[in-house]
Amino acid sequence: MGTLNKLTLAGALKGLEARDFSARELTQAHLDAMESAHALNAYLVTTSEQALAMADASDARRAKGEAGPLDGIPLGVKDLFCTKGVKTTAGSKILGDFTPPYESTVSDNLWRDGAVMLGKLNMDEFAMGSSNETSAFGPVVNPWRAKGADVNLVPGGSSGGSASAVAADLCLGATATDTGGSIRQPASFTGTVGIKPTYGRCSRYGIVAFASSLDQAGPITRTVEDAAIMLRSMAGHDPKDSTSLKADVPDFAAACTRSLKGMRIGIPKEYRVDGMPGEIEKIWADGMDWLRKEGCELVDVSLPHTKYALPAYYIIAPAEASSNLARYDGMRYGARVDGADLTQTYEKTRAAGFGEEVRRRILIGTYVLSAGFYDAYYIRAQKVRARITEDFKTVFEQCDALLTPTxxxxxxxxxxxxxxxxxxxxxxxxxxxxxxAGLPGISVPAALDSTGLPLGLQVIGKALDEETCFAVGGALERAARFDAKPGKWW
Amino acid sequence: MSVDAKTVRRIARLARLEVADDKLDHLAGELSGILRWIEQLNEVDVSGIAPMASVEDVQTPMRDDVVTDGEKRDAVLANAPRSEEGFFVMPKAVE
Structure with a gap:
């Protein structure tokens, strides 16, 4: 039973249904693995008792023939999702001992479908970061190390705890969120699969807000099929989030093995950036070959405003963040540092509670929204965002999906x-x-580089067409035959 | 555009963030670097383009004006740094 935590999510579901093992055994295997993995700093909170109780309840449901689509599957939850009765930090000190009296819709959907919560996963503070080093609770360590080296590497961010836990077999899948790449980049850094669905696919209710027009939840898993199974449970319309889409949630897993014959895959020339390592060029070319062999037609396309996406993002995201994070005033929840008067109490509370990167982004956001600068920065960035979105509309008249490095x-x-x-x-x-542009994007591990570290390829699809992302992602996964695992040093 | 220490102090006040005097210059340098990088957006022709606040072009939905939640005073106060007799306790706001 010592290897139950190494199963895929789909494999574990089959094993549970065949009664090869119980949800309790599966959960215990994960709790044991977590106990010996503190060096990775992936989990901030372990909910062992709750996990075992949920596992027992799952075994009882299965015995009665009432098992749900994820029944008995142990998952980790990024600490950005509010979990009822379980401390939620968003990777920040400012929330103090905040213990939500309610559950996020996405996590609630997972429990509805029978999943088991193992604990809460470390992350960059308020999801602001690309290396998990901005967490107030210390960096997460990537289970992967370069060949022959003992230097600790970052797992990417902001969903670094989620990616690290999945790569190190500390859960069968994890929830994550993605505002600028926070699911896909850590997936690429850890040899895992991560999908950011279409904006509005998953409810944002109960997810601590960073940049509301960009934030979207998705899963990180070890296979494309696992991501498809998990996303199906996470997604769906929610009246508690007015931006959640009223769209049917298809059987994403069925799309993973769909034929790609005749599909047109766009290769955007602007993604060939200066200084890109040759090995990334190579896996990109390999990805093109694999898809050609599947019967895809490759099309050179242009997204002319690509280079302006990051600067536009670094206006829009901090602007929304400075507004969203205004709520942390030390009055109704979270930590409070007393000052001489109300304003000073606000200022001291926020200076003590927010880390350096969050303070920096609040200042940028406040600046670009301030009188006299609003039009020059914020409105201009929103117009550039419209241009970027138009670019995608144009290329999706020429192709069905885009292939890029992650x-x-x-x-x-x-x-x-x-x-x-x-x-x-x-x-x-x-x-x-x-x-x-609000589009779905999946990262799939493609190869190890010459130092033995994983590299991912990204597939970007049309709005609400995650199925094509899963189909192309599944084909890349089969062709890449990526089965490498990090050597256990922790 | 670059920002100076005085501007950082003004922005920090607007954001209700205490910044120590000896940090102002360093922050001004960092923010100026980021803002200069952002200014490449000025190269983009945005004439005739409407600013985009959301990727969804659907109208924000209206819900029925009915009470769906409530009677949860204790849950609402459960995380308060300080509360008394069913109220949040905060510093004096009006002299």
Whole structure:
């Protein structure tokens, strides 16, 4: 029973249904693995008792023939999702001991379908970061290390805890969120699969807000099929989120093995950026070959405003964040630091509670929204966002999906890149466009680089066409035969 | 455009963030670097383009004006840093 945590989510469902093992055994295997993995700092909270109680309840449901689509599957939850009765931090000190009296819709959907909660996963503070180093609770460590090296690497961010836990077999899948690449970039850094669905697919209710017009939840898993199974449970219209879409949720898993014959795949020339490592060029070319062999036609396309996506994002996201994070005033929940008067209490509370990167983004956001600068920065960025969205509309008249690298590098060392915020922002260069345009994007592990670290490929689809992302992602996964696992050093 | 220490102080006040005097210059440098990088957006022709606030072109839905939740005073107050007799306790706001 020592290897139950190494199963795929789909494999575990089959094993549970065949009564090869119980949900309790499956859950216990994960709790044991988590107990010996503190060095990764992936979990902030372990909910062992709750997990075992949920597992027992699941076994009882299965015995009665009432098992749901995810019954007995142990999952980790990014600490951005409010979980009833379980402390939720968003990776920040400012929330103090905040313990939500309600459940996020996405996590509630997972429990409705029978899943088991193992605990809450570490993340960049308020999901602002690309390396998980902005967490107030210490960086998450990537289970992957370069060949022959013992240097700790970042797992990417902001969903670094989710990616690390999935890669290290500390859960069968994890919830994550993606505002500029926070699902896909960590998936690429850890050899896992991550999909950011269409904006509005998953309810944002109960997810701590970062940038509301960009934030979207999705799963990180070990296979494309697992991501499809998990997303189906997470997605769906929710009256509690007015931006959640009234669209049917298809059987995403059925799409994973769909034929690609005759499909047109766009290769955007603007994603061939200066200084991109040759190995990333190579896996991109390999991905094209694999899809050609599946019967796809490759089409060169142009998304001319690509280079403006990151600067537009770094106006829009901080602007929305500065507004969203105004609620942390130390009055109704979270930590409070007393000052001489009300204003000083606000200022001291927020200075003590927010970390450096969050403070920086609040200041940028406040500046671009302030009188005299609003039109020059914020309105202009929103217009550029419209241009970027138009670019996608135009190319999707010529192709069904786009193939790109997920990130411009493999995982890097902890502490290696946090002297210059701008360098860190460039991590999201290939992922942020899908957030600005609201499109689904999946990252699939494609290969190991020469140092033995995973690299991912991204498929961007049309709005509400996650099925094509899963179909192309599934084909890439089969062709790549990526079965490497990090050696256990922790 | 670059920002100076005085501007950082003004922005920090607007954002209700205490910033120590000896941090202002460093922050001004960082923010100026980010803003200069952002200014490449000025190269984009945005004439005739409407600003885009949301990717969804549907209208915000209206819901029925009925009470669906409530009677949860204790849950609402459960996370308050300070509360008394069913109220949040906060510093004096009006002199």
């Amino acid at each position: 990130a411009p590098s493999a995982a890097f060392g902890i502490g290696a890149r946090n002297n210059d915020p701008l360098q860190m922002y460039l991590n999201d260069i290939f992922t942020v466009t899908a957030n600005l």
